[in-house]
Amino acid sequence: MTVITESTSTSEVYLSRVQEVLAEAAQAELPAVLRAAKTVADTFDRDGILYVFGSGHSHVFAxxxxxxxxxxxxxxxxLQDDYMLHVSAQRSTELERQEGHAEDILGHYPIRSGVDAMLVVSNSGSNALPIEVALAAKRRDLxxxxxxxxxxARSTSAPGRRLHDVADIVLDNHCPPGDALVSIAPGLPKAGPGSSAVGIALLNAVIVEALALQxxxxxxxxxxxxxGMPGAAEHNRALADRFRDRIPHI
Incomplete structure (x- = not known):
């Protein structure tokens, strides 16, 4: 851990905070990671697909x-354009707080009930859209x-259930309300989000553990x-061809 002094740069403080939160999450969430990996491995073993959804900045997980x-x-x-940031960041923020979009989004994908699995990412855990996607997946027996x-999620005043109330397995990124980790100066909002760095590490931990279990x-x-690896073009083309009909974005 970085020892904070007057000469410590803000970037050092930020990187130290990310390391601290990641270390905390890695230790506390390992049992959940292992459960999630077993679920994903079982999905792959029955010829299933893991679908990954997040709106706003959380789409980067997908x-x-x-x-x-x-x-x-x-x-x-x-990945549906209106719910990502590159079309309109403000509009995507509005849409993820509205009800009634999940079924239309999932309708673009050949999801198989009782075969596939769903991973939903929402840092605040309180927006309507990711919760609805999770519920729609559960109705499909995923x-x-x-x-x-x-x-x-517990700090927000939004009505209704939270994502961690709905999901079968929860990976807590241990980031604070508001996400930002570093105080820049008095009177300024905190800066330096941690949810992507920590959450993506948890995501990849689940995937590599699932592959190892397989x-x-x-x-x-x-x-x-x-x-860039030898033989990659042929290897990857063969995999893409196998899954092209089941993964629309290939």
Whole structure:
């Protein structure tokens, strides 16, 4: 841990805080990571797909897991433009707080009841859309894994259930309400979000553990190679061709 002095840079403080939160989450959430990995491995073993959804900035989790060097080929991101940031950041923020969008979003994907699994990411855990996506997945008999900040979810005044109340397995990123980790100066909002750095580490921990469980069970995990590695083009093309009909964004 960084010892804070008058000469410590703000960047050092931020990196130290990220390390602290990640270390706390890694220790406290390991049992949940292992449960989530078993759920994902079982999904892959029954020829299923892990769908990953997040709105606003949380959509980066879906992109991180998809078509990724060292990642599973059995992961489908749920990426609908209006709920991401590149079309309109303000509009996506409005939409994720509205009810009634989940079924339309999921209708773009060939989700198989009782076969596939869903991972939903929402740092605040209180917005309507990710909660509705989780509930819609459960109606389809999919196990639901959540990555969220339980402290943040409990601090908000939004009515209704929270994502951690709905999901079957919860990975708490241990980030504080508001997410930002560093005080810059008196009178200024805190800066330096931690939820992506910590949450993506938890996400990848689940995936690599699931792949290891598959291997230990005698299965051959479907893992993408980095495009710069020898034989990657042929290897990745074969995997993409296998899953093209089931993962729309390939």
């Amino acid at each position: 992109e991180e897991a998809f078509y990724r060097a060292g990642g599973s080929a059995r992961i489908s991101p749920i 196990p639901v894994i959540a990555i969220t900040s339980v402290a943040y 291997s230990e069970g005698g299965a051959q995990p479907d893992i993408y190679l980095s495009a």
